[in-house]
Amino acid sequence: MLAITTYPATTIDPKLPDLLIVHGLFGSARNWGVIARHLADVRTVHVVDMRNHGSSLRAETQSYPDMAGDLAEVITSLGAPMDVMGHSMGGKAAMHLALTRPELIRKLVVADIAPVAYSHDQSQYIAAMRALDLTGLSSRSEADRRLSATVDDPALRAFFLQSLDLKAQPPVWRLNLDVLEDQMPLIVGWSGIDGQFGGHTLFLTGALSHYVKPEYRETIRNLFPKSHFARLPGAGHWLHAERPREFEQAVQVFLKA
Structure with missing residues (x-):
């Protein structure tokens, strides 16, 4: 199973499930430590190291079905359903999970990524x-x-x-x-999976980022009919690092609504 860092709740709101945070490419759970502590004000927060990152398993693949399977294992072991927030690659893995195992997720936050294939390369x-x-x-x-x-x-x-x-x-x-380089076409791509996630989903983007273009909204709404959109002024793709307090506030308002 993936390596997990857990931040116990300061106080428990029984109406809210645990929150799972999923980092992006080249990241790790440690990138999210401060934000996770702040979001753990009324719920327990878990942050994972994705496969081939941090302290998690070294695997031969980095496909979204495999990453979604890793997340499903974490959620079922800790207790479903959860709220899930994923950034970039982690957002795509979270979307794939929501579309294939919707019963595991209550609300979903997708940070600066869309369910589309990109032409850029990292x-x-x-x-x-x-x-x-x-x-x-x-x-x-x-x-x-x-x-x-x-x-x-x-x-x-x-x-x-x-x-x-x-x-x-x-x-x-x-x-x-080595594996991240070999699997880069899959990471910047999209699995093209069908289905719908009926839960509320926030697409939170940086106002200076071009990852979630207006023309992607029809595709997003077809897959996530209860989608909401918000932009953080002055932030780019790494919006949680560039505007952390504003990012936290937007996530808290959406998840607690």
Whole structure:
């Protein structure tokens, strides 16, 4: 089963189920620690490491049916139904789960992704991580300096470096880069699954992001007829990192409504 980090509720609202948070490509549960603690004000929050990420299993595939199956195993073991929130790749895995096992999910939050195939590729970041000189590396600041040679955006560097284990000798990436590169067409693609999820679904996007275009809304509504749309001003694709407090507020209002 996937590695799980659990944040117990500060106080329990018996009307609300547990919340499961699913990170995106190159992420891990540790990226969501602060947000998970804040969302655990009235419910227990679980955050997973997806397959080939963090401390979870190393597998040969990264398909959405497989990732959705991993999430189904987590929810059935901890107690269904749950509310589920997924970002990017994690949002697609959560959507696939909602369309195939709708009984496991009460409400769904999809952060800056749509149920469509994309033409872009993220393999350049795998190349950048592979190219990072790990020789004698002992500090995150030095790792950031070295990674800046291939990744300009400091926020992206900070995000990627959370998956670098500096305690290992030599340091290692907590990512199965070989499989992620091999499976990239599946990750940026979409399984084309039919079906509908009848629960309320929030598509929360960054106003500066182009991942959820207006022309995708018909496809979204066909699959998620109770869909709602909201945008965070000043945020791009990594909206939870760029506008964390606004992100939390939007999620809380939707899930508690």
